[in-house]
Amino acid sequence: AQSVSQHNHHVILSEAASLELGCNYSYGGTVNLFWYVQYPGQHLQLLLKYFSGDPLVKGIKGFEAEFIKSKFSFNLRKPSVQWSDTAEYFCAVKSGGSYIPTFGRGTSLIVHP
Amino acid sequence: DGGITQSPKYLFRKEGQNVTLSCEQNLNHDAMYWYRQDPGQGLRLIYYSQIVNDFQKGDIAEGYSVSREKKESFPLTVTSAQKNPTAFYLCASSPLNPGTEDGYTFGSGTRLTVV
Numbered sequence: 001a002q003s004v005s006q007h008n009h010h011v012i013l014s015e016a017a018s019l020e021l022g023c024n025y026s027y028g029g030t031v032n033l034f035w036y037v038q039y040p041g042q043h044l045q046l047l048l049k050y051f052s053g054d055p056l057v058k059g060i061k062g063f064e065a066e067f068i069k070s071k072f073s074f075n076l077r078k079p080s081v082q083w084s085d086t087a088e089y090f091c092a093v094k095s096g097g098s099y100i101p102t103f104g105r106g107t108s109l110i111v112h113p
Numbered sequence: 114d115g116g117i118t119q120s121p122k123y124l125f126r127k128e129g130q131n132v133t134l135s136c137e138q139n140l141n142h143d144a145m146y147w148y149r150q151d152p153g154q155g156l157r158l159i160y161y162s163q164i165v166n167d168f169q170k171g172d173i174a175e176g177y178s179v180s181r182e183k184k185e186s187f188p189l190t191v192t193s194a195q196k197n198p199t200a201f202y203l204c205a206s207s208p209l210n211p212g213t214e215d216g217y218t219f220g221s222g223t224r225l226t227v228v
Binding site: 009092103 | 144146148153154155156158161163203205207208209210216217219220221222
């Protein structure tokens with residue numbers, strides 16, 4: 001069974017700091033990769049996704065993620081975070097012909113103004 | 114607007130009682146899912162369904178039951194057999210084709226508290 005690891009469980013940053021959240025997965029075949037965000041009191045929203053093509057994916061609100069196949073990674077980045085980025089971030093992987101995603105444990109990000 | 118509606122938003126249940134959480138979608142998605150979200154544990158899959166009248170157990174199905182009588186609806190029953198039911202429950206849906214460009218659409222969740 002595939003697994004998804006998010007290395008940082010809690011991240012605390014000041015505004016304007018750069019952000020990188022790690023995500024690694026275990027499946028060796030074709031994958032579809034997602035990052036979701038859950039703002040306080042809101043439902044999960046799709047930040048960005050990778051299906052094929054350019055491994056550097058740009059999402060909403062200035063976020064981007066890079067798919068590195070050799071490292072089984074899909075790290076999320078943002079060059080300069082804002083207080084409004086305070087949220088929980090989830091990485092998800094869908095493998096091969098399956099339609100069912102596996103989620104990581106999530107990373108709680110707090111940005112101080 | 115298309116989306117997923119979960120109700121109620123908050124639910125309190127006495128120990129020993131069954132309770133049913135509602136999930137309705139108008140996205141014409143074939144697949145529907147129920148997840149449980151606990152702090153530090155992410156989203157864990159309870160049940161999923163790809164077609165009407167068919168559903169499969171996920172990773173933590175014990176103490177839960179579901180039905181899929183209509184494409185739009187996928188209610189979850191938390192039974193008295195669930196040992197630790199207090200949690201945040203999320204319903205999601207998606208197209209079935211793995212090659213789709215769409216991700217997964219989530220409802221706003223139901224917070225269940227057993228008192």
